[in-house]
Amino acid sequence: MTTHVKAVMFDWAGTVVDFGSFAPTTIFVEAFKREYDFDISLEEARVPMGLGKWEHIQAVGALPEVDSRWQTQFGQSMQKEDIDKIYQTFMPLQVKKVAEHADLIPGAKEVIDGLREKGIKIGSCTGYPRVVLDELIPAAKNKGYSPDCAVATDDLKAGGRPAPYMLLQNMIELAVDEVKACVKVDDSVPGITEGLNAGMWTVGLLLSGNEAGLTQEQFEHADEATLAAARVKAQDAFAHSGAHYLIDTIADLPGVIADIEQRLANGERP
Structure with missing residues (x-):
């Protein structure tokens, strides 16, 4: 036994x-801002923490408050190509900065x-x-x-x-x-x-x-x-x-x- x-x-x-x-959460905020000039809060970035990073971006976009603001700004909910673009912006930032954390x-x-x-x-x-x-x-x-x-x-x-x-x-x-x-x-x-x-x-x-x-x-x-x-x-x-x-x-x-x-x-x- x-x-x-x-x-x-x-x-x-x-x-x-x-x-x-803080390494992943702050960079999620930065990636949304850089790619789409779209603001998410640190608290919103934290909600799906633990998922893979592409899935994390998808989950942030599906949050009711974020989805509502996204639809107001872009006329529709976040699409797969939007997730791909944010992820492509996120990744080099994360690679560059993760060692600082x-x-x-x-x-x-x-x-x-x-x-x-x-x-x-x-x-x-x-x-x-x-x-x-x-x-x-x-x-x-x-x-x-x-x-x-x-x-x-x-x-x-x-x-x-x-x-x-x-x-x-x-x-x-x-x-x-x-x-x-x-x-x-x-x-x-x-x-x-x-x-x-x-x-x-x-x-x-x-x-x-x-x-x-x-x-x-x-x-x-x-x-x-x-x-x-x-x-x-x-x-x-x-x-x-x-x-x-x-x-x-x-x-x-x-x-x-x-x-x-x-x-x-x-x-x-x-």
Whole structure:
């Protein structure tokens, strides 16, 4: 009977690097503005976070408020060719700037080093396409983070989130043979759904990622009332996600891993 976690699969932005997940969101805003002189808010850009980036643009365009403004400005809803154009503007901007957002979230290195000391393998996947991830990986390595496996949203023909294929590819590359011994950690609902679809334990992050939208400086200088409000906002977003655990940041993960291993010892599975 399995009693130990064998692998933890992490998302990237808002989970291990880029506190607040600002690299993708700010560039979505910029891409809409550059290509169509169309304004979306940072909050609107955050709504579909976790999806592949083409699908993310499509989902932003389908938001009722955005669709209404788009129809007012252009006379119809966003079309596939509009999504393609915004994506083509987004991609070089993202490739150029993603390495600027490679700082590790506080506690990430210590937690991941601790997992490795326990013999736990470190996987990763992302809504970023491979061309972006290939810029982020060396930048993060220079900061002290290098996962054992990294799968991008366009690496697999089967597609990205919320389907489980990137996580299952992690299992193959890491040679991990039991899904119940794997944990998915993510700051977005599609990332949690991905983990559930794979049959893994799932951990949602409330304060370091997309849902709270705090900068690291805001997080570090916030009083408890401010953090509590941000926590509630993120909890509301995750309310129907099905996540097994919700914690503030990756720094709180060791206690979750210990609890999961106790549950495994008791014969539980995700």
